[in-house]
Structure formats: structure tokens, C-alpha cells
Amino acid sequence: MLEKSWREYRDHGVTLVGINIQDNDEAARKFMSQFEFTFPNAADTGGRVAVEYGVYGVPETFFIDRAGRIREREVGAVSDAELRATVERLLAEKS
Numbered sequence: 001m002l003e004k005s006w007r008e009y010r011d012h013g014v015t016l017v018g019i020n021i022q023d024n025d026e027a028a029r030k031f032m033s034q035f036e037f038t039f040p041n042a043a044d045t046g047g048r049v050a051v052e053y054g055v056y057g058v059p060e061t062f063f064i065d066r067a068g069r070i071r072e073r074e075v076g077a078v079s080d081a082e083l084r085a086t087v088e089r090l091l092a093e094k095s
Contacts, residue, residue: 001080002016005080009091014091018032018039019041021058028041057074057075065090066090
């Protein structure tokens with residue numbers, strides 16, 4: 001679902017970034033390659049992102065608007081319908 005959303009929305013100004021907070025770099029690269037994920041992925045090796053965003057568990061999804069504000073937060077898996085509805089709502093807003 002993440003890869004599909006990334007491909008669908010990237011030309012509309014939406015950026016989807018995976019943050020790896022658990023696996024080492026090699027395991028994360030292998031996972032991304034195995035499932036042919038092309039969206040950006042970064043390692044949070046020092047745990048700074050997890051702490052600053054107050055991550056409770058994995059997976060966790062943050063929707064950040066054009067102004068850089070966290071507008072939605074979903075702990076646990078996000079359905080395709082939830083992701084699409086939130087992204088479409090944020091895209092429809094004026095800057």
C-alpha cells in the first residue's frame with residue numbers, strides 16, 4: 001500500500017518517507033529491495049526522530065501538511081482508504 005500511494009501521489013507534491021527505527025541499515029535495505037519499495041527510507045539510528053515525534057510503536061503514520069505541521073497521526077496499520085482520505089483532504093487545503 002505504501003509503494004502504491006507513493007507512486008500515485010508523488011507527482012502531486014506528496015512525499016512519503018519510511019523511517020527505520022528498528023532494523024540495522026543492511027536489514028532495512030534488504031527489506032526495501034525484497035519488496036521493491038522505491039519510496040525514500042531513512043534510518044533513525046540514534047532514535048532522535050522516534051523521540052521527537054513521540055513514536056509509540058510500529059507502524060506509525062504521521063501526516064504533515066504543507067506548513068510542516070503534524071495534522072494526523074495513526075498508531076498501527078493504516079488502511080488504503082484512511083491514507084487516501086487524509087492525503088486527499090490535505091491536498092485540497094490551500095497553503
